[in-house]
Amino acid sequence: MKIFRNQLIYGAISWLVPVCLLFIWQVGAKDGWISDRVLPAPMDIFTSFVDIYESGELWIHLKTSCGRAFGGFAIGGSIGILLGVLTGSSRIMERLLDTSVQMIRNIPHLALTPLVILWFGIGEEAKLFLIALGVMFPVYLNTFHGIRSVDVQLIEMGRAYGLSRWHMLKDIIFPGALPSILVGVRYGLGVMWLTLIVAETIAASSGLGYMAMNARELLQTDVVVLAILLYAVLGKLADVLARAMERRWLRWHPNYQIARA
């Protein structure tokens, strides 16, 4: 166990397997064990990355894809939080809306793709709609659940202190539901990328998915793999963002507190 004390070595251990795999992949592709059509060598993918980056094409596709993803997320997330707050804090609203929301939730949103293309064509609206729809439900469910599980003792305390409805929502109910809402947001981010990929792959004239589909027609396997890798990086970035939000907004929470020296 003594060598694990060395932070550098300990940190490097988790990278050992990926680096080895990458090495085998590179050697395998170069020696012809793996066909170029199946999987181009990592170095070739890197070269095509540099090419696309230098042509400025990458930036355009990346911007389009991210714009769609976060635009749709913002719309769907806001609707989800709003609906969750409404149904979570009012029994009548729950009665009125919850059954309908649950029914719509049970339709896989990607199944609507053909219908959505009929409605909106292959423009931006179709993608925003699909992403917003997909993101809305996890955010809604977790917001609703979070609000319902706010400590009733704290709510009673707020009542005893004569807090207004607005203060009650702002100071007690919303912060109390926030850990759960953020779980919904993280889950929603996953749905966001998945929907984006499907929507862009099926019908698009720009974006990472379009770049990949275009490259497929031209048999540029390296660009296809590059697009997949970029999706992975973006997914990871979104997750890092969600973690940062948790650390920022839940720093009061004992589970998220960084140990004090």
Next chain:
Amino acid sequence: MKMEKQEIASAGKAEELNGVAIKLQGLGKQYGPLNVLQGLDLDIAPGEFVAIVGRSGCGKSTLLRLLAGLEKQDQGDLRIDGEELVFLRKDTRVMFQEARLLPWKSVLNNVGLGLSGKWQPSALDVLAQVGLADRAGDWPVVLSGGQRQRVSLAKALIHTPQLLLLDEPLGALDALTRIEMQDLIERLWQQYRFTALLVTHDVAEAVAMADRVVLIESGRITLDRKIPLPRPRMRGDHEFAALEGEVLQHVLGRQLSERGH
């Protein structure tokens, strides 16, 4: 708004505040078939410190919740300073068994909950009075149980209550902390001269703090005993022990005279 500002302005000063008078007549409360309180009469003078003792489930906490305006009585009359109690009063504050601090707000912001205007100086002032001025920036989770109750006391004091309702606030504390808190509450009561109503199952606590000890048994008052001991009270001395013993025998349902049998 204006009311609140006045309240804040007078916080920390105790001039000409004498607490409210409470008059209960024929008070009754039922939960379904369960008679929690029945025909309860009680008069409390302004500035008086009354302790209510009784076994669990005797209705003492319900009485306190009625006075706090958190629930409504089914029968009888509840008057505070001659006015019928219809809703939460701004001059009534409750200290619950649990401190009920908002974990997502700093100690200072917990004290200032629901206040507007420049409340920070008075919040620091009341925190200093409970001996926690240096913890103003901390999260509630890092405080001990006793410290949390001190914050909860400061949170009540900033509103300069005329009636302070204490719902077994010291029940969960260790013996030494409890005595310290009893002294602190007694001192602040003497300084602010609010009317205080303490619900407790600890007879020693009731005798140590109150002017009068009231015993409630199955929804009725069965003992109303003045505690004529001078303050500060010595917990160990003979008179104290005798009074404590007397009340305890009542709570246990035995008369002193029956001991010989």
